[in-house]
Amino acid sequence: MTDPLVIFDLLLALAIVALAVAALSVRDLYAMIVVFVIFGLLSALAWVRLSAPDVALAEAAIGTGVTGALLLKTLHHLRFASGQRSVSMTPTIPVPTGVMLANAAFCGLITLGLAVAFLGAPSAGPGFDTLVAESMPASGVDHPVTGVLLNFRAYDTLMEVVVLLAAVVAVWQIERGLSDAPAPEMGEVWQGFARLALPAIVVVGTYLLWVGAEAPGGAFQGGAVLAAVGLLLLLTRAYVPQPHHRGIARGAFVLGTGVFALVALLVAGGGRVAFEYPLDHAKTLILLIEGMVTISIAVTLAALFHGREPVALRMEDRHDT
Amino acid sequence: MTPDLIYGVTGIAVFGIGLVGALCAQERLRRVLALKLCSVGAGFLLVVGAWREPPDTPDPVPHALVITGIVVMVSATAVALALIRRLQTLEAEDDA
Structure with a gap:
C-alpha cells in the first residue's frame, strides 16, 4: 500500500x-476543449501505466x-457563424429540472450497475494471450498489437479504414453548397514554427509507422502524426486547397482501402483465404498495406479538419474580391 | 490495490459522467464531447481487461479493438461536428 506507484495511480x-x-x-x-485535451493526455498516461503504449499513442x-x-x-x-451576438449557441428551450434529475438518476443507476458488474467479475479472465503468442511466428511481425x-x-482494420473513408465522404456531402457563407478565417500560425516543426513531425510520423513492426507504433499513430503536417500546412496557408486538387485528394482517401482490399484478394487462392499472407512475404505485404493506409489516414484526417470541399473556397474568393 | 482496479473504477466513472453529459448538456458541442468521454471510459475498461500482472505481457486483442474504436470515434465526431456546423449556418441564415 505504501508503493509510490499506487499513490501515483490514485492521484492520476x-x-x-x-x-x-x-x-x-x-x-x-x-x-x-482545453480541459478535454488535458483529460485525453492524462488518459493516455493512465493507459501507459496499464502497459498499453500503442493505445496510449493512438x-x-x-x-x-x-x-x-x-x-x-x-x-x-x-462563433463566426453566430457573429457578434455569439456565445449563446444553446438551442434555447430549457429542459425542466425534473427531467434533468431523472436523467442523472438513471445514468447513476447504470453506472452503479456497471461498477457492481466490474467489481464482481473474475480478474484476469481467459483472454487471447496464449492464442496470439502461439501464432506470432506466423504473422510476419514481432509486435503482437500490429500482428493482431x-x-x-x-x-476489423479494413472496415475501420472504410469507416474513415465514409466519414470524409459524409463531411464533404454535408457541407456541400454552403458557399454563400465564406469559411471563417483561422488565426495564422507563425511560419517559423511550421518550418521548424514540419521536418520533425515527418520524421516522427514515419518512424512510428516503421517501428510498428516490432515495437509500439503503427499505421494509425503514424498517420495521425503525419496528419499534423497537413493541419500545419493548412493553418500557415503554405497550402491552400484548390478545386482541381480534389481528384488527387479522392485518390489519396481511397488508396489505403484499395491497396488493403487488393492485397487481401490477391493472396487468396491456392488454398489460402483472404488475409492469409504467405509467410515469406508477410512482413513486406504488411508494411506495404501499413504505408498506404498511413498516407490515406493522414490525408483523410487533414481533410476532415479542413471540412468542406475546396470548391467552396474558390467561390468564397470570388465573393471577397 | 492494483492498477486495474483503480483505472477500472475510473473508466466506469468517466463513462457515467459522459452519459449524464450526453443526456443533460445543452450545447451541441458539449454533447458530442460527452459522447467522446463515454468512449474513453469504454476504452479504459477494455484496456483494464487486457492488463496482466507485470511479468506477463498484456492481451493484444483488446488493445487492437480500442485502437479501432478510437479511429471510429474520430470519424463519428468529425461527421457530428460537420452536422453541427451546417445546422448553425442554416440557423444563422434564418435569423438574418
Whole structure:
C-alpha cells in the first residue's frame, strides 16, 4: 500500500475523473476543449501505466490531438457563424429540472450497475494471450498489437479504414453548397514554427509507422502524426486547397482501402483465404498495406479538419474580391 | 490495490459522467464531447481487461479493438461536428 506507484495511480485517476467533470461543467466552450485535451493526455498516461503504449499513442494522437483540433475548428466556425451576438449557441428551450434529475438518476443507476458488474467479475479472465503468442511466428511481425491489427483481425482494420473513408465522404456531402457563407478565417500560425516543426513531425510520423513492426507504433499513430503536417500546412496557408486538387485528394482517401482490399484478394487462392499472407512475404505485404493506409489516414484526417470541399473556397474568393 | 482496479473504477466513472453529459448538456458541442468521454471510459475498461500482472505481457486483442474504436470515434465526431456546423449556418441564415 505504501508503493509510490499506487499513490501515483490514485492521484492520476482522481485527476482524470475531476477533469471529465470539469469539461462538462465549465461554462466557456473554449475552456471546455482545453480541459478535454488535458483529460485525453492524462488518459493516455493512465493507459501507459496499464502497459498499453500503442493505445496510449493512438489516444494522444487521434483521440486527443485530432479530435481537439476538430472541436476548436468547429467552435471557431460557430462563433463566426453566430457573429457578434455569439456565445449563446444553446438551442434555447430549457429542459425542466425534473427531467434533468431523472436523467442523472438513471445514468447513476447504470453506472452503479456497471461498477457492481466490474467489481464482481473474475480478474484476469481467459483472454487471447496464449492464442496470439502461439501464432506470432506466423504473422510476419514481432509486435503482437500490429500482428493482431494487420493480420489476425485484418477485417476489423479494413472496415475501420472504410469507416474513415465514409466519414470524409459524409463531411464533404454535408457541407456541400454552403458557399454563400465564406469559411471563417483561422488565426495564422507563425511560419517559423511550421518550418521548424514540419521536418520533425515527418520524421516522427514515419518512424512510428516503421517501428510498428516490432515495437509500439503503427499505421494509425503514424498517420495521425503525419496528419499534423497537413493541419500545419493548412493553418500557415503554405497550402491552400484548390478545386482541381480534389481528384488527387479522392485518390489519396481511397488508396489505403484499395491497396488493403487488393492485397487481401490477391493472396487468396491456392488454398489460402483472404488475409492469409504467405509467410515469406508477410512482413513486406504488411508494411506495404501499413504505408498506404498511413498516407490515406493522414490525408483523410487533414481533410476532415479542413471540412468542406475546396470548391467552396474558390467561390468564397470570388465573393471577397 | 492494483492498477486495474483503480483505472477500472475510473473508466466506469468517466463513462457515467459522459452519459449524464450526453443526456443533460445543452450545447451541441458539449454533447458530442460527452459522447467522446463515454468512449474513453469504454476504452479504459477494455484496456483494464487486457492488463496482466507485470511479468506477463498484456492481451493484444483488446488493445487492437480500442485502437479501432478510437479511429471510429474520430470519424463519428468529425461527421457530428460537420452536422453541427451546417445546422448553425442554416440557423444563422434564418435569423438574418
